[in-house]
Amino acid sequence: MSEKLLVPDIGEFENVEVIEILVKPGDQIKENDPVVTIESDKSSVEIPSILSGKVESVEVKVGDKVSEGDLLLNLSSSKTLSKSTLPKDTENIIKQAETALAKTKEKEIISQEPVIEKKQSSIQIINGADIDPLETQDWLESLSAVISKDGNQRAHFLIKELINKAYREGANIPYTQNTPYINTIPPEAEVKSNGDQNIERRIRSLIRWNAAAMVVRANKKFPELGGHIGTFASAATLYDVGMNHFWRAKNNKFGGDLVYFQGHSAPGMYARAFLEGRLNEKQLDSFRQEVKPGGLSSYPHPWLMPKFWQFPTVSMGLGPMLAIYQARYMKYLINRGLIKDEGRKVWAFLGDGEMDEPESMGAIGLAAREKLDNLIFVINCNLQRLDGPVRGNGKIIQELEGSFRGAGWNVIKVIWGSYWDSLLANDKTGQLVKIMNETVDGEYQAMKARDGAYVREKFFGKHPETSELVSSLSDKDIWRLNRGGHDPHKVFAAYDKAIKNEERPTVIIAKTIKGYGMGKTGESVNTTHQTKKLDVDDLMYYRDRFDVPLTDQQVKNIEYFRPDEKSPEIKYLKERRIKLGGFLPERSTFAKPIKAPSKDIFDFMKVSTGEKEMSTTMALVRMLTNLLRDKNISPRLVPIIPDEARTFGMEGFFQKIGIYAHEGQKYEPEDSAQLSSYREEKSGQVLEEGINEAGAMSSWIAAATSYTNHDIEMIPIYIFYSMFGFQRVGDLAWAAGDSQARGFLIGATAGRTTLAGEGLQHQDGHSHLIASTIPNCVTYDPTFHYELAVIFREGLRRMHEKKENVFYYITTMNENYSHPEMPKDKNCEEGILKGMYKIREFNKFKKTKIQLLGSGTILREMMAAAEVLQNEYQIDSEIWSVTSFNELRKDGMEVERYNLLNPDKEKKISFVEKCLGKSEGPIMAVSDYMRIHSDQIRPYINKSFYSLGTDGFGRSDTRKNLRKFFEVDKEHLVAYSLSVLAKEQLIASKYAKEAIKKYNIDGEKPMPTKL
């Protein structure tokens, strides 16, 4: 049956140009296959077929203008194919993943959480503000009766109903998200570890000792090195229980859990690796001495220890965010069918002080919304940060509980250790819990800096009933009452519950003591964080406290201790890790490279666009659309956009590849009939992050390190307003460099004067400079579409085929102009990649010459100025398109350094010098960035060099006015060129003076930086 394929609803657009015909008569096409590409002045979109069948005739040609309802094709239709749930081409990737990973998935046996309900014989009043205690007592007794008769669930239901009723009656006092200051898991419900507790304690003691010894030894030798003992001392049990029982390593059968270690606890990880035999004494003695190869990095840095550390976390607040987006990205890969669902978990260890970073809590809503049950936060609440208490006057654990519970997380508080169990069981009146609730963190901290007698007086002494509770305990017994985070049983039970939790992320909030075991100098005192030296007495105390089998002399020598290979400790430790699949942390990659697409896929960008004007952003979108047709590349692309797809003309991606949404689309979008409808899908490819640059960057890092954390090479492309890039997420970009991220960052709407209208907070004149601070970030500021194509392809080749650990920052602009054909010069491609090439030469008069260097869209102003110089002033010029001042500088620096260090060897020549060394006339360079940007290459050329740029705050206006204001428009460039030539005594100064007058340039106008 013959069918007509018409232009669908394309939103408000009319008369949109057909730029590609993707089918021809006779082709057999399937439903959803693209048939033509249309392009408005802002975006290009493929029109898919709504039917499958054979193309009978194509009724449009390239260049035609079409609107909704116009006829595109006649089609003899066959049966319509149903939509596949997974995107095309993923099957191959799944197969690849299958060979690398397990053949069969051992499904996690997720047992139901045991519903062991804490039966209490009665409930007592624990709130002091009671105007009618008898009435309260009645209510509580009723509730107690319900609990014992029908259980907690029923009681909870009734309370909820009561609150709802009260709310409807006008008592709109919000219900608290907090539970009492006791453990979430009651002792009866604790799942017990099957580990050997004695041996685990001995191992933990050795790890504690070796970690402290490593820091103390380093600082004895070089006091400047620094280091931390207190953080790990407080967290040792939290890590050990995970290492012995929970965290599964990556191997050829399993993808591995991902653990974000708290940065300052790094010594503990080294100490464990030492016992495991992965690090030796010499390496421990090179802690914080990394310049010589083999040293141990101060904190987790994959760049410096690429086979060990996976995640840089020491800049506080980044770890929590990166972990959340990592867990989300893992689900993304699973839902797109790119990796298998193996029940892998992401664990993140965080400090309680660290939780004050806005970034730490900034994404917890997303974690709950996306139902990240593969994510577990462990917050080590030692109640202290660097200077003092985290919440001296309050309770950090309660505060965090409220925030996380409010955000929808599963919260597990691990506050008290097992020694408290019997006291709490005997707390019939609730006085102990009342005191626990009322005592503030400052007091809790002070108590642990003193002794048992102090705790008896200041804590239990608050009420006669609690004094009585501990009357039979000695001060020593009271001192032994431990905190939850130091009790392996409590920690085990919490971890066990966390891994079985479904549908929600889990946070374990564990109470510990900063500097646990460090004695008077370092335990629970405000200066703990900075303790890096322990004197002999402290060391003796530490040894005794943890029963480390060292003689006094060995302690004085601060010797490391590693039991014999055949000792029960080492055997146990290794056995546990073998059981859990290998050692942690460990960084490896088994990802297969992605073959860079053939050059012809970019050919359409090497021809002139003729009359047609477009921005480089649009050229990029066209290019990505083409890449989505490449079977190798397409499934690996991860487009990441923070709510700006329409700004960049990328809305066509919504339909074409879908927006990732773990729940699919539960609603019919308002624009469902349109071609660029907002299509959310479980296997969607676009990560639409909302107005959330830090989140988008975290997603990008997860995807850009996919090759190591998931053994699959992916190509993330994060596109953003360039102004909201590096300066907004600079620290994350730095962490990306450390993480050896591979992918593209696209700073769109770039340039101080190219993004007209928007103004001071939008116009970017420095992102390239910030990007240049990251050693492995490769940056480009292309002007024409063929430059972009060459750069992008090389990026794909270097990063994803050759696996070079660099990432690309490319700026694109929103100014529409026509793009010329790529110059035929065989060196052009090399020049584009190295940073500059000659794009044009005016050589008619052979009297006076100037070298004009331009970058981004300002290159076009320079080209226009050159024409004026030639036509009106008889001045010749060579015009250079500078695609990257940053890359030129890197090369210049390297060459200069080499020549200085090798004075006797043949001199190397920088690329700048190769291009300009023999050129004639002074050099004038301009970009849409600060002068310092083009100034970067000044040292590498022995000629007069002048830079122009856009120094100063941006402001809203037309492009023309902005360029005039910043003196980078054609007219200023002509005047400046003449002035430069006059200064160099190559022409008379009257020409410059006249031009300045002619163009109404005010020589007395203040510098734009002052305006």
Ligand SMILES: Cc1ncc(C[n+]2csc(CCOP(=O)(O)OP(=O)(O)O)c2C)c(N)n1
């Ligand atoms: C972004 C950032 N700001 C400041 C620091 C310096 N700093 C290092 S540790 C620390 C205190 C950490 O306290 P907490 O998070 O409670 O960890 P703890 O050591 O107590 O486990 C600070 C302020 C940092 N590492 N990162």
Ligand SMILES: [Mg+2]
């Ligand atoms: Mg702390």
